[in-house]
Amino acid sequence: MSDQAYYVPLSAGTDGVERFASTPLTASTWADTMQHGAPPSALLVRALERCAQRPDTRLTRVVVEILGPVPIDDIEVRSWVERPGKRIELVVAELWATGPDGAARAVARGTGWRMQTVDTTAVVHTADPMLAPVSAGHELPMEGPFWGSGFVTSLDWRWLADIGCEGPGQVWVRPNPVLVEGESLTPIQRLFSVVDVSNGVGAKIRPDEWTFLNTDLTVHLFRVPDGEWIGLSSETSYGPDGVGMCAGVVYDETGAVGRISQTVQVRAR
Template sequence: MSDSYYELIDSADPVGERFAATDLVRSTWSATIQHGAPVSALLVRGLERCEARPDTRLSRVMIDLLGGVPAEGDLWVRSRIERAGRQIELVGAEMLARGPDGEPRAVAKASGWRLKTIDTPTLLQASAPPLRPLREARSRDMKKDWDRNYVHSLDWRWLTKPLSEGPGESWIKPEVDLVNGETMTPLERLFAVADDANGIGTKLDPRKWTFMNTDLVVHIHRLPVGEWIGIRADTNYGPDGIATTIGSLFDETGAVAGIQQSVLVRPMPGR
């Protein structure tokens, strides 16, 4: 396989565009399932390409992970207009994989509000303080800790120490294609790392706890520019094994989006 998350196998498959995943989608929790970030980015690709209109863009994307997305076997993505409109549209996409009966079934879904754009440069404003510049970030060489998986697809540089008090902060750059031979759009690039907010904002030792998010909601007020995406994230923990990650996403000029994730917290088996 090439240095990409996915290979497009058949764009005319009646179920939907058919893909094969590479090793670079594999999760850090288990090599048999996909990390949520490549899944999210491929669903965003489907949303953006669905009856595409150059006078609109996505303003809110919600990803629901319906279970572990298998890292091997056929994958399909299909999209549709859920609610058409001149200024406001709701677009949906879903990823399918073979179930126990061998038939395709949904394993992840996305919905996106797509709004008509106009020129408002004089209104440009973002309340989230910018991240410290990339030159102050440091690599922690996380690739050495895992066999080839999603982490190996990134240049990941930390501004804060993992598991420290307060929000975690990182700059991240995907170093591979989303789909082999395609150039990522700004939103595909954003979603190729947005799901990492949970790991950046966690306060839990991954040797003792699992903390897997079931969803990802991103509100985008501005399209990101450039290769690097910054994340500032923090996680709030309830008393009942449920947590929420809340944060902001950045490019090198400032904030571009807000992000939230629901998180299922469990003791690591054997602990």
């Protein structure tokens, strides 16, 4: 089992179907029997990028739905073009795993709009301000069961604001492992390998007193990120009935590249 990849390929398959072994590096902060949301999200994005791949298109918006716990086990990835088009197309990917009853079921789904690309450098504009550089960040002691999971320990962290601070939590983060053994990360796969941590970065409640699992992840990208580090500036709001929402901005080292939102289920421990 690889200690440098989140997944090990088992079979390439045909008709948009692949199989992978999940490594312990995917382990969640909430339970060591299920995967953190980030590696499955990135694996779905890999499938969305590769499905009926066209060099003149790219993903512009991805929605990931977590349909249930993703086990740290062998998983199957299925992908297809839901709505074909010359300029805009909708691509879908699903992760399938064997449930406790022995039956296969979908545990996560990703949908992505892919748009045909053209040259618009003459009108480039970024609405969100720059994030402080990676060099301004610092490491924090990340101890205890919440921060000691396989996935969280697989990342490099440079914090710009302390956890639980007033206002948005801000951090630079990069994955050390590759997504799939034997492959290099694409820029968008790299982003999705870390962006699911946003609701933790922006949390205002203590994980030893509360759980706050996200059920989904939506990312809009107006620009493809560049470089190894992904910056996040996010904050989670909490309602009175067990529901929260995380919203934030995603960066590379030259500026903002998009925005993220997550729905969060909040429960007292």
